[in-house]
Amino acid sequence: xxIILSCLTALLFFTxxxxxxSAAVFKTTTHSFGKITQHKPVTTxxxxxxxxxxxxxxxxxxxxxxxxxxxxxxxxxxxxxxxxIKVTYNAENPGKFTKRVTVKFANIAEPVVLTxxxxxxx
Numbered sequence: 001x002x003i004i005l006s007c008l009t010a011l012l013f014f015t016x017x018x019x020x021x022s023a024a025v026f027k028t029t030t031h032s033f034g035k036i037t038q039h040k041p042v043t044t045x046x047x048x049x050x051x052x053x054x055x056x057x058x059x060x061x062x063x064x065x066x067x068x069x070x071x072x073x074x075x076x077x078x079x080x081x082x083x084x085i086k087v088t089y090n091a092e093n094p095g096k097f098t099k100r101v102t103v104k105f106a107n108i109a110e111p112v113v114l115t116x117x118x119x120x121x122x
Contacts, residue, residue, distance in 0.1 A: 033118030
């Protein structure tokens with residue numbers, strides 16, 4: 001009986017992960033700005049598609065510092081439709097940078113991490 005229960009638990013775990021992992025499919029989760037000019041903010045778009053059979057809702061998109069600002073859809077992304085998360089980096093300090101934005105979708109356990117990098121030159 002314990003073996004059957006363990007198998008069912010594992011099956012449910014893998015099925016749930018398979019459904020949620022592919023709900024929001026991003027074209028890419030990284031962007032390199034290369035060399036950018038100091039004091040000139042830069043923005044990139046991260047496009048994703050809703051591959052689930054339900055609407056996707058972004059609960060939060062949180063940057064790891066105040067120099068990075070995410071802008072995301074506040075309305076549900078319907079099944080089969082696309083959404084865009086704009087990420088702006090305020091290029092105030094010279095030098096190389098790597099910044100992350102954590103995107104949390106409603107009813108999906110694992111957040112998506114978007115990463116930007118580059119080098120700010122004076």
